[in-house]
Amino acid sequence: DSGVTQTPKHLITATGQRVTLRCSPRSGDLSVYWYQQSLDQGLQFLIQYYNGEERAKGNILERFSAQQFPDLHSELNLSSLELGDSALYFCASSLPEGGILEQFFGPGTRLTVL
């Protein structure tokens, strides 16, 4: 158990819908990273937040957005869902400083768009 929690574990929805994925980082971690993992693309970085502010953006679609709240939990919002958005979505967190600053991953949310 990495200490990072994600809900829900599974999500099944229809095309055109909107969903929200939630992540709580490990205690003391200020950074939250979101990743998408599909079979053919591997683990793709979407976006990073640090202490409530957006810090880096990867291959995130305009239909996707995220935020980090004052209690440091983060939400990833996916809208106008398409079949191709079906994937595992992971969040990860890391310390703000000290050590090698590896990322600890949550258990993921499996999104199925029908």
Place this chain on the structure above:
Amino acid sequence: GQNIDQPTEMTATEGAIVQINCTYQTSGFNGLFWYQQHAGEAPTFLSYNVLDGLEEKGRFSSFLSRSKGYSYLLLKELQMKDSASYLCAVRAPYSGAGSYQLTFGKGTKLSVIP
């Protein structure tokens, strides 16, 4: 841009040694990580290299050559539970305020057979 290459699949025998290679061409470098990921589960941190040379951690070792853009993960005394995907990830140079972005390769699926 970032390009990270790993073999897609490998098979090895229980008790043997296997080496998983990773080559990278990235616009900057601030360390290389190896993660293990069992099917449908979260990636878990295995090893980290930032300087050239070998890092050993029990049955796992990782090597880095920055001049060649090359790393490998060595797994000794293979066990059935080592069947998993192994992800190579390069960390971008620090860009301020907690930003430690990782770019992942597509992973190498290792099958350990009796």
